[in-house]
Structures are given as C-alpha cells and as structure tokens.
Amino acid sequence: MTQRAAPSPSRSRLSTALGVSSLYRRLFGEGEILVATHREPVVWVERPPEETRKSAAPRLRYPAGGVSQSLHRLLLQTGGDWVALRSSPGPNPLTVSLPDQPASYELHRILLSDPNISAGYQRFANDLLWPLFHEEPGRVLTHPGDFEHYQHVNALFADRMATLLEKRHNGFVFIHDYQLALVARGLRPRLSKNPPPLAFFWHIPWPRHSFLTEIPERADIVRGLLEHDLLGFQTPLYRDRFLESASELLGDEIRIRRQTVLWQGRKIHVGDYPIGVDPDRFESLAQGPEGPGLARKFLRQVGMDPEIPFLISVDRMDYTKGFLKRLEILETLFRRYPEHVGSLRLLQIAPPTRTTHPPYQSYQTRVRQAVRETNARWARDGWEPIVTIEETVEHRTLAPLYRLAAGALVTSTNDGMNLVAKEYLATQKDAGGTLFLSRYAGAAHGLRDAVLIDPYDPEGSARIIHTALEEPLAIRSGRNRILREEVLRHNIYEWMESILNEVHDLKNR
Structure with a gap:
C-alpha cells in the first residue's frame, strides 16, 4: 500500500477552550453566546441523604458528547445562556460554574409537560427525520399530527430564546441539529433591528434529494434552516446536497452563488465545518x-x-x-x-x-x-x-x-x-x-x-x-x-475557530 510522506507538524492556532474564548473576546467583545440543543450539556444529580449532610452542592454529571462538552467549556469561559429540553431535576435556570469561581453561564431547561406533545415531537424527529436523513426509508414511521407537535416544541425554544435576547446583548446565537430545525423561524421575527447572527450546525448527514420526497414538510424544513445567517454541515458532500435540495424545493424563491444562498432579501452562508476532537x-x-x-x-x-x-x-x-x-x-x-x-x-x-x-x-x-x-x-x-x-x-x-x-x-x-x-x-x-x-x-x-x-x-x-x-x-x-x-x-477548537471567524465576518459585512 503506497503512502504519502507524513506532512511536517502543523497545528490549529487554537488547541484549548481558553484559546477559543480569547478569540471570541477579540471578535465579539463582551457579547455572550446563546446556545440551543435538544439535550442538556450537564445533568443535575441529587445527592444521597448521607452526602447531603456533608455538602449541599449538587453533583453535575457531564454526558458523553465531544461537541456539547466543548461548547460547555467555552461558555464557562465566555459566559452566556444555554437552552435545552429538561431531563433532570434541580433549579431552573441552573447556574453552571467552575468550582470556586463566579457563575459562568445559565442553563434554561424547557419542560414538556404534555406527554402527547413530547411524544409527537420525538416521533417526528426520530421516526421520520432520523431514518430518512440516514437514507433508511424502510425504518420510517409516520403519525398524524407529529409535525404540529414538532413545530410547537421548536416554538417553545424560540419563545425562551427571544426572552433571553431581550434582556442582554449576545454575541451570536448557535442552534444545533435536526431536532431544532424550525427554531429560527419563530425567533427571527422577534429580534431587534440589529439582531445577533444566527448560526446553525446540522450534525447528521444530508441525504440525496430523492429521500426527501418521503417528508411532506420538506420545504418547511429547508425554509426553517434558511432563517439562519450561517448554516454548517460536516462535509462538502452534505453541504452540496442541501444546496441541491434548496434549489429543487424552493425554485425561484432563491438564488445560489457558490456557498451563498440569496433568499428573502438576505444572504445565508452555507459551509462545511468538519467536527474534530480534543x-x-x-x-x-x-x-x-x-x-x-x-x-x-x-x-x-x-x-x-x-x-x-x-x-x-x-x-x-x-x-x-x-x-x-x-x-x-x-x-x-x-x-x-x-x-x-x-x-x-x-x-x-x-x-x-x-x-x-x-x-x-x-x-x-x-x-x-x-x-x-x-x-x-x-x-x-x-x-x-x-x-x-x-x-x-x-x-x-x-x-x-x-x-x-x-x-x-x-x-x-x-x-x-x-x-x-x-x-x-x-x-x-x-x-x-x-x-x-x-x-x-x-x-x-x-x-x-x-x-x-x-x-x-x-x-x-x-x-x-x-x-x-x-x-x-x-x-x-x-x-x-x-x-x-x-x-x-482539524480538532474541536479549530472547528469552533472556523465558525466564530465566519460568523464575525458575516456580522461585519
């Protein structure tokens, strides 16, 4: 097997969360980040009674996930807010900080009290979007009314985020993955005349366009994603497939110039940003x-x-x-x-x-x-x-x-x-x-x-x-x-560096 010679060592300029936070301060000043994900980045675990007598401090568990934990470490340095579905007890919002240091960011948990809404949202995301975007149409299950529940949960995220944005100046908004594709649709109309940039990262594959025909609401999903200023995918292939889908579904509504979509008087940058590890x-x-x-x-x-x-x-x-x-x-x-x-x-x-x-x-x-x-x-x-x-x-x-x-x-x-x-x-x-x-x-x-x-x-x-x-x-x-x-x-910090630089450039064009 013929191999290329190993290239001379070269590293991303940034290799730590502290380095990324320093870059963030240079680009966005005191502006704070608002992150939205389906899952909580930290989980509150109640202490057993015998431990509570020794310490009233909660035990925070950190679920596996390189991206969420890297964003968590960044917000610990920069401050900001995080919105996610509630899956654990404890106060709401939950203040997340490093030991013996001032509070760094607040985690706002959305509770889905209606089990029908929760089930419908989960089904639309996991029984329809997940299998189809992984090109597994034989595993698709559809249920009447699920899209309405999906819209409702995305609207709850938009409401909570709009309220937070009214109270403080944020550097930018960063929304993640297929469960939250419609959040920006409800959020953008409620923003001020000088809104923070809205960025979205689609973590899973974008399929060949033929698979989207199984989703009646496919155009709604694409329009929802185009409400962002920056839309990121894992690979050039997924990026190009999205652009093809946007062109096929929206036709004369949009114009595409390389990696820029012109839609409703706005420019949306569509890029590929491969996620790395630490x-x-x-x-x-x-x-x-x-x-x-x-x-x-x-x-x-x-x-x-x-x-x-x-x-x-x-x-x-x-x-x-x-x-x-x-x-x-x-x-x-x-x-x-x-x-x-x-x-x-x-x-x-x-x-x-x-x-x-x-x-x-x-x-x-x-x-x-x-x-x-x-x-x-x-x-x-x-x-x-x-x-x-x-x-x-x-x-x-x-x-x-x-x-x-x-x-x-x-x-x-x-x-x-x-x-x-x-x-x-x-x-x-x-x-x-x-x-x-x-x-x-x-x-x-x-x-x-x-x-x-x-x-x-x-x-x-x-x-x-x-x-x-x-x-x-x-x-x-x-x-x-x-x-x-x-x-x-191409480590996790280079991934964040690329997105921060791109968002900053978009903000200043």
Whole structure:
C-alpha cells in the first residue's frame, strides 16, 4: 500500500477552550453566546441523604458528547445562556460554574409537560427525520399530527430564546441539529433591528434529494434552516446536497452563488465545518501514568486477557452504526482466515439508546441475539470472539483501551462524522493500531489515508482487515502519523475557530 510522506507538524492556532474564548473576546467583545440543543450539556444529580449532610452542592454529571462538552467549556469561559429540553431535576435556570469561581453561564431547561406533545415531537424527529436523513426509508414511521407537535416544541425554544435576547446583548446565537430545525423561524421575527447572527450546525448527514420526497414538510424544513445567517454541515458532500435540495424545493424563491444562498432579501452562508476532537486530552489520558493500568484492569473485569489482541468498537446501539454488518464481517474474517479464531476478539462498547422506543427495542434485541449466535458458533476453550459492554465507558478508561487495541472497527452504514475514529487516532502516537473506517462515515472524507472498509461487503472488508493486521509495524505507524496530523490540525477548537471567524465576518459585512 503506497503512502504519502507524513506532512511536517502543523497545528490549529487554537488547541484549548481558553484559546477559543480569547478569540471570541477579540471578535465579539463582551457579547455572550446563546446556545440551543435538544439535550442538556450537564445533568443535575441529587445527592444521597448521607452526602447531603456533608455538602449541599449538587453533583453535575457531564454526558458523553465531544461537541456539547466543548461548547460547555467555552461558555464557562465566555459566559452566556444555554437552552435545552429538561431531563433532570434541580433549579431552573441552573447556574453552571467552575468550582470556586463566579457563575459562568445559565442553563434554561424547557419542560414538556404534555406527554402527547413530547411524544409527537420525538416521533417526528426520530421516526421520520432520523431514518430518512440516514437514507433508511424502510425504518420510517409516520403519525398524524407529529409535525404540529414538532413545530410547537421548536416554538417553545424560540419563545425562551427571544426572552433571553431581550434582556442582554449576545454575541451570536448557535442552534444545533435536526431536532431544532424550525427554531429560527419563530425567533427571527422577534429580534431587534440589529439582531445577533444566527448560526446553525446540522450534525447528521444530508441525504440525496430523492429521500426527501418521503417528508411532506420538506420545504418547511429547508425554509426553517434558511432563517439562519450561517448554516454548517460536516462535509462538502452534505453541504452540496442541501444546496441541491434548496434549489429543487424552493425554485425561484432563491438564488445560489457558490456557498451563498440569496433568499428573502438576505444572504445565508452555507459551509462545511468538519467536527474534530480534543486530541491532546485523549493522548494524555491514553499515555498518562494511570492509563495502561486502567485499561488492563477493565479488560480483566470483563473477562478479557489483556495479552490477546482485540479490536474495539464504540457506538450507541443504533442501526446507523451497522452492528449486524459488523458481525457479518467478523464471521467472514473467522471463516476465511481461521488463524484469527482464538487469537483476536472484538470489544464492543455499545450503550443502548432510545430504550423505550419499540423500533429500537426490536433492533437491540436482534443485535444481542446475533452476538449470542456468533459467540456460540466460534467459542473455543473459554475464548469467545465478542465481548459487549452495554454502558458508557469514561474517557479516562476508554482512551488507554483505544491505545491498547490492535484496531478500531467503525462500521457505520451512514454517519454524519463519527468522532470515535478521531478519538482512536489521537491515542496512536508512535503506535501501530489500525483504524478500519467505514467509507460511509463523514470522517472518511478527511481521513483519506485510513484503511477504508465497506460494511455492505463483508468478504472485501474481512480481507482488508486481515491484510492490515498482518502489515509490519513501520507501515501501520507511518499511516497513523499521517492520519494523526489530520486529527491534530482539524480538532474541536479549530472547528469552533472556523465558525466564530465566519460568523464575525458575516456580522461585519
């Protein structure tokens, strides 16, 4: 396999939240950020009575999610407000701050007290938008009235955000993902004559236009997104597909000039901003003094010998992550290359998601059954090929597990980006682990030197995995040097830097 020479080291100018906050102050002065997401960035956890007697301070849990946690760290530095659906107890708004420091930002939680509205909103987002935008029309479920509930929840966000914007000068508004596509439609008419810029980031894929024909409200979704000043996607492909959809659906309503849409007297910049990770953090966790010991202890606790090579997969148990395809690839690998039987395992970290939702319950049941069947078919003398952990693993343990693994197996059938691929590479400094990356993950666009596999081709994927595992260390580590340079350059802080600079430019045109 021919490789390019590794480029000379170059890093984004910004590699910390503090660096981004300094840039933000230079660009926006004392203006504050207003962020809106579906999920809370922090979760209030009540203390047990015995702990409450010792300390009245709440315990805040930080859910996994590189983007939300990076924005959380930015707002801790800059101040501002965050609006999300309420999923935990505690005061509202909830003041979020660093220990022994003044309050940094306030989290405003929207409570959906009507279960019918909540269910309808969730169904429209997760039974219609999610499968169609991942090009899975066979999984679509439609329910009368769900779009009205989706509109209602988006209007609640707009109301809360408009109230906040009336009280303070904000630097800009940053709204996220498919659950909140219509918020700006209700927010923009209520803004002052000199409104802050409205930015939106669409985290999931934008599908080929033919798939949008399944959504009666497709033009409403596109118009809602065009209410922003900046609209960001993960890759140039998704950006261009959106522009195609806008042209097809709105026709003479719009004009498109490269990455600018002219609509209703306004200019909307449509760009691609690939999300990254915090590579320094993952590298330090992987190679820190406690890392290797934590990884080996974890492996022994789940019944794995740390000396036996293993592949690692880390995904929510969602059908877009290709769990069943992954098992087909693994079975093909054992059948075609039996030398891996007994000498290679898959550690599958797979926290269930949407566990009260019947389609997901059914899919997760199928995955568990398929794992049992694969293990029964290939088990040898106390060795089983697959170990599945259905819970989130903390980064301080996950990072050294990445470094110890012989490879990371990413089998997404459609994925906006896939940050696991980048997390894995961040831990592979001077190491020979191999990233096996689905060509259908957005990360494949930037990580062109990765070992790409096709989840729909188990024979070809098994052959590629076998060949790469047999490569000399020099080839594997050389590949990782090239890939890590991409991860280092396009990190999470560079992503925020790009968006902040673009928003500032739009504001001053």
